[in-house]
Amino acid sequence: MDDDVFKALADPTRRQLLDALHESNGQTLSELEARFEMSRFGVMKHLKVLEGAGLVVTKKRGREKLHFLNPVPIRTIYERWVSKYAESWAAPLNQLKQDLEKEE
Amino acid sequence: MNEREPWEVVDGRAMAVFEIYIKTTPEKLWEAITDPELRSKYSFGVRVESDWAPGSAYSSGVPGAVEIAAGENLEVDPPRRLVQTFQALWSEGVKGEGTSRVTWEIEPVGTSCRLAVTHDQLHEGANSELFGGWPMILSGLKTLLETGELLDTPGSLRYSNAS
Numbered sequence: 650m651d652d653d654v655f656k657a658l659a660d661p662t663r664r665q666l667l668d669a670l671h672e673s674n675g676q677t678l679s680e681l682e683a684r685f686e687m688s689r690f691g692v693m694k695h696l697k698v699l700e701g702a703g704l705v706v707t708k709k710r711g712r713e714k715l716h717f718l719n720p721v722p723i724r725t726i727y728e729r730w731v732s733k734y735a736e737s738w739a740a741p742l743n744q745l746k747q748d749l750e751k752e753e
Numbered sequence: 754m755n756e757r758e759p760w761e762v763v764d765g766r767a768m769a770v771f772e773i774y775i776k777t778t779p780e781k782l783w784e785a786i787t788d789p790e791l792r793s794k795y796s797f798g799v800r801v802e803s804d805w806a807p808g809s810a811y812s813s814g815v816p817g818a819v820e821i822a823a824g825e826n827l828e829v830d831p832p833r834r835l836v837q838t839f840q841a842l843w844s845e846g847v848k849g850e851g852t853s854r855v856t857w858e859i860e861p862v863g864t865s866c867r868l869a870v871t872h873d874q875l876h877e878g879a880n881s882e883l884f885g886g887w888p889m890i891l892s893g894l895k896t897l898l899e900t901g902e903l904l905d906t907p908g909s910l911r912y913s914n915a916s
Contacts, residue, residue, distance in 0.1 A: 650774070675768055706770045706869075717770040724888035725773075725895065728904060 650703070651729070654722045657702035662687065663695050667704060670718035677713050768873035769884040773891045776865045777898040783832035785898060786857060794903055795893030797886070798912035805829050811837065815912050819843065824852065833859050839872070841883050850880050868894075 657663055662685065669684055670676060682692045696716060699705040706719045775782060785791045789800040796813070799821045803811035807829045814820040824838035835857040841847035854874040860867045870891065872884040893904040 674770075703772060703774070706772050708768075708770065717768070719770060719772050720888045721771050721773045721891050724892045728892055728896070 650722070651726060653702040654704065654726055657698050657704055660695070660698075662691075663699055666692070666695055666699060667718055670705065670716060674717055675708075675715040677715060681716065767875045767877060767879070768871065769875070769887070771870040771872070771884075771887040771891055773868050773895055774862065774865050775868055775895045775898050779832035779859045779861055779866055781898060782859050782866050782868060782894075785894060786835065787831075791897070795897045796890050805831075814842070819912055821912075824855075827854075839883075844882075847880055847882055850883055851876065853879070853883065 665685070666681060669681060673680075678689065678693060678696070681696070682689050685692055696705060700707065703722045704719055706717045707714050708717060709715070777785075785795075787801070787803070787805055789802055792813075793800045799813050799815060799819075801811055801813040802816075803809055803826060805811075805826060807826060809826050809829075810823065811826055812820070812823040814822075820842040822839055822841050822843070824840050826835065826837055828834060828836035837855045837857075839853045839855045841850055852874070853872060856869075856871045856873070858869045858871070860869075868891065870887055872887065875883065889904070896902055896904055
């Protein structure tokens with residue numbers, strides 16, 4: 650599952666699609682397509698990859714399909730792959746800041 | 754994908770969707786959602802209390818210290834489906850947001866379960882704090898059920914020492 654998420658994120662158009670949904674959730678294909686200089690088919694293909702990775706979830710509204718951002722896989726990646734490394738940097742820096750402030 | 758769409762998708766912008774796959778059984782997942790002790794282990798230390806009868810009330814928080822949310826259990830169908838009204842109580846800012854709705858759906862997929870949390874009936878431009886905690890909660894729930902461990906990322910147990 651992590652592999653699918655990393656692969657899905659490794660493309661600028663797909664990251665832009667996530668940003669577009671973050672800005673305005675629950676958009677139709679037509680609404681999303683209007684934001685990109687790309688064919689409907691191209692946008693659809695990218696949405697499929699995002700759906701496959703669980704980053705986009707669709708719901709039906711009548712005949713329309715609405716696309717929702719699912720941020721949970723990104724959170725899971727953050728917990729496994731980001732916080733561990735980022736915090737090991739942040740902790741000594743915070744300590745340094747505190748030490749410096751004490752000396753003042 | 755869903756056999757029945759419980760929500761009326763009137764305005765997609767008034768709705769947020771969260772999904773996660775967890776290697777567990779529907780029964781264990783249901784227990785983790787409704788048991789106050791288990792719930793506190795992945796919900797920022799917050800317990801949820803209710804008798805879980807359809808139409809009953811629930812409240813979540815740290816007793817005597819902080820109130821987080823309250824509402825009614827509109828539908829209770831263990832171990833598949835729980836629909837609740839949601840009134841956030843953790844700050845003056847969110848108290849004014851009114852009542853929204855949270856639907857929990859559990860669907861077995863092979864040896865795992867797909868858990869979908871749909872937070873809808875939000876008003877347009879709703880404070881994103883209302884639903885911003887779900888990714889951390891669901892990620893913590895997965896970690897708890899699959900490894901027995903608790904998340905240790907900053908803030909993940911922020912209320913656990915509140916009482």
